[in-house]
Amino acid sequence: MAVRILTLVGSLRSGSHNRRLAEAAVQIAPEHVELGVFDGLGSVPFYNEDIDHEGTVPAEAVKLREAAAEADALLLVSPEYNGTIPAVLKNAIDWLSRPYGAGALSGKPVAVVGTAFGQYGGVWAQDEARKAAKIAGAEVAEELTLSIPGSVVRFAELHPVDDPEVTEKLAGVIEGLAAKATAAV
Incomplete structure (x- = not known):
């Protein structure tokens, strides 16, 4: 059985370097890993507890939660915007954190990678x-x-x-994440 890794990209721009890094991850994933990129983070409304009740959760947030729940692990690909995490990625984490203690991220292995213009490659945002x-x-x-x-x-x-160099290091992250997901089962 393949390990399923859901990838969330913190940049909405179609040609972004981080989007392309996620595409590279899909292309180099080994046979025992199903790695897919979630499209639609830009359509997920900002998290608001007023709309997070059964029957009122926006469809886009439901799709995100379902995709994350079905995954064995998540790979977050983050650029750095003004020294920190992009709002779209933080928003996805917020939606996936609920309901508190039982959200789709609860107990799931997660790795974070990314690229940025600066000399440190976006480490602040990734942290x-x-x-x-x-x-x-x-x-x-x-x-x-x-x-x-x-x-x-x-x-x-x-x-x-x-x-x-990128594919070698990215392959190591994917293999390590798949191993953590397998061990968590």
Whole structure:
């Protein structure tokens, strides 16, 4: 049985380097891993407890929760916006954290990777994503990291899947996350 990993991308721009990094993850995933990217984070409304009641949860949030519940693990791909996590990714974590103690992230292995223009590759945002996911109940794989600096230059004409250093490190994150998901079962 394949390990299912759901990928959430913190950038909504179709050609973003982080979107392309997620595409690379899908392409290099080993046979025993079903890795898919959730499309639609931009349609999920901001979390609001007033609309988070059975029968009133927006359809987009229901789809996100169902996709996360069906996954064995999650891979969060985060750019860095003004030194922190993008709102769309934080919003997804907020929706997945509820109901408190029983949200779709509860007990699930989660790894965070990403790329950014700066010299540190978005580590601040990735640290914030790990922190938020952990508080939301996820089993964050702190040791499974990949921060790629200089994205604008590095990926100007090169897709991440064509960068051997990136694919090697990304493959290690995917394998490690799949192993954690298998061990958690």
